[in-house]
Amino acid sequence: MSNFVKTQVCIIGSGPSGLLLSQLLAKAGVDSIVLDRKNRGYIEGRVRAGVLERGTVTALEEAGVAGRLHAEGIPHHGVDLAFDGDRHRIDLFGLTGKSVMVYGQTEVTRDLFDARFKDGQQFYFDVEDVVPLDLKSSSPSVQFLMAGQKYAVSCDYVAGCDGYHGVSRQAIPSSVLRTFVREYPFGWLGILVDKPPVSHELIYANHQQGFALASMRSETRSRYYVQCDINDDVSAWPDDRFWQEFSTRLGPETAADLQIGDSFEKSIAPLRSFVAEPMRYGNLFLAGDAAHIVPPTGAKGLNLAVADVRLLSRALIEHYKKGNDAYIDTYSTDVLKRVWKVERFSWQLSTLMHQFPENSPFEKRMQRAEFDYIASSESASRVIAENYVGLPLHSQL
Ligand code: FAS
Ligand code: PHB
Numbered sequence: 001m002s003n004f005v006k007t008q009v010c011i012i013g014s015g016p017s018g019l020l021l022s023q024l025l026a027k028a029g030v031d032s033i034v035l036d037r038k039n040r041g042y043i044e045g046r047v048r049a050g051v052l053e054r055g056t057v058t059a060l061e062e063a064g065v066a067g068r069l070h071a072e073g074i075p076h077h078g079v080d081l082a083f084d085g086d087r088h089r090i091d092l093f094g095l096t097g098k099s100v101m102v103y104g105q106t107e108v109t110r111d112l113f114d115a116r117f118k119d120g121q122q123f124y125f126d127v128e129d130v131v132p133l134d135l136k137s138s139s140p141s142v143q144f145l146m147a148g149q150k151y152a153v154s155c156d157y158v159a160g161c162d163g164y165h166g167v168s169r170q171a172i173p174s175s176v177l178r179t180f181v182r183e184y185p186f187g188w189l190g191i192l193v194d195k196p197p198v199s200h201e202l203i204y205a206n207h208q209q210g211f212a213l214a215s216m217r218s219e220t221r222s223r224y225y226v227q228c229d230i231n232d233d234v235s236a237w238p239d240d241r242f243w244q245e246f247s248t249r250l251g252p253e254t255a256a257d258l259q260i261g262d263s264f265e266k267s268i269a270p271l272r273s274f275v276a277e278p279m280r281y282g283n284l285f286l287a288g289d290a291a292h293i294v295p296p297t298g299a300k301g302l303n304l305a306v307a308d309v310r311l312l313s314r315a316l317i318e319h320y321k322k323g324n325d326a327y328i329d330t331y332s333t334d335v336l337k338r339v340w341k342v343e344r345f346s347w348q349l350s351t352l353m354h355q356f357p358e359n360s361p362f363e364k365r366m367q368r369a370e371f372d373y374i375a376s377s378e379s380a381s382r383v384i385a386e387n388y389v390g391l392p393l394h395s396q397l
Helices: 016-027 040-045 054-062 067-072 092-096 105-118 239-250 301-322 326-353 361-376 378-389
Strands: 002-006 009-012 032-035 074-076 079-083 086-090 100-102 122-124 127-133 141-146 149-154 157-160 178-193 202-207 210-216 222-228 263-277 284-286
Touching: 009 016, 016 032, 016 054, 016 105, 016 301, 040 105, 054 100, 054 301, 067 105, 079 361, 086 361, 086 378, 092 378, 178 210, 178 239, 202 239, 202 326, 210 239, 222 239, 239 263, 263 326, 284 301, 301 326, 326 361, 326 378, 361 378
Parallel strands: 002 149, 009 032, 009 157, 032 122, 079 202, 157 284
Antiparallel strands: 074 100, 079 086, 127 141, 141 149, 178 222, 178 263, 202 210, 210 222
16 A cells, blocks of 8 residues: 655755755745655765855855855855965956855755755655656656655656665666766865864865865864875774874975864765766656766865756746746756866866876876966966856856
């Protein structure tokens, strides 16, 4: 015996993509339900992104969830690239007229959950065996289990917002789905520490011992990363080893301002570039990490997910409010144009800023030469800046 549920849009995944989509649809009067295999506490507890593009801030303003962001977020007008201790500031605002906002994904997720719960959103948490069905028909459905009960959702559309390990992408037949991947031969070890950040802006550093990133969550809470071996476990990185490596990679001048302390969060993430095409199959639409992954070097993962959702929500709202399916029909083509450009930037900055075991002495010199060119050319710095603050949401190419 199944529990029957009817909605307009069934959203699989309650991360930033699924939450923002449900919020934007609700503000336009479009009904949705949201499923997740985890629960709110677990999802909010995940420590991930920290930098929001202007376009993401605009999306959160349009969604009506930017109040705390503007009260607590920290605008950043520049970012530093460093090479073996030499630092070059990319003047984001001077070169593009835009800045970025430092505000953790944890906070974005919390703000979206608060808004959805206040609005009475129908959530199904801790679900299992989610199966999208009849995606090419005009009445797709989604089956799942929750607390041992069977559920059958009838809907008009299914939004696959279930991340890299989700089921939505797998629902696209292998004869249709095309995937592209680049696995990087290292990971990022990240910590959180309640100490003031070493610098008021972010520092991306390439050192002969490896990459390091100095970021933050507030004026009193820092988020720091070091490149680590792909097979490392956090147990191989006690705090004293982390601080030793981190300060070496930042260089003595910068490290002189470093305040160290006990980390209270420590995790390792693999790095990959990944794209799945198409991002639509019948009445299934993919958004966010379900369709693509970028190495976090360019601070793009969350921002790319938000851009997908802005285009997907526009398409669905145009359908329901105006009977216009033009944006639904072009969603996959439109969104992938931007996805590939952001994949390029994230891959390029990762290639520039990390130590690759397979790099020859010549390739290491090419990395240094590219850094020196960026540091000496306003045009080259502007290219970094316009990608870092965020590419336009719409473009013909
Ligand atoms: P998410 O993965 O956030 O959410 C997907 C949701 O779907 C999850 O809640 C999951 O429980 C649920 N789900 C999965 N399978 C399901 C199923 N079968 N049924 C129901 N629900 C299911 N980006 C940056 O910009 N900067 C960073 O520093 C950064 N660091 C990261 C570190 C890590 C360890 C990871 C994994 C990602 C990081 N990212 C970073 C990228 C990250 O921020 C993503 O881009 C962002 O979470 C994308 O949001 P969603 O598309 O909602 O996917
Ligand atoms: C972060 O603060 O977590 C962060 C910032 C910039 C990145 C990646 C992660 O490129």
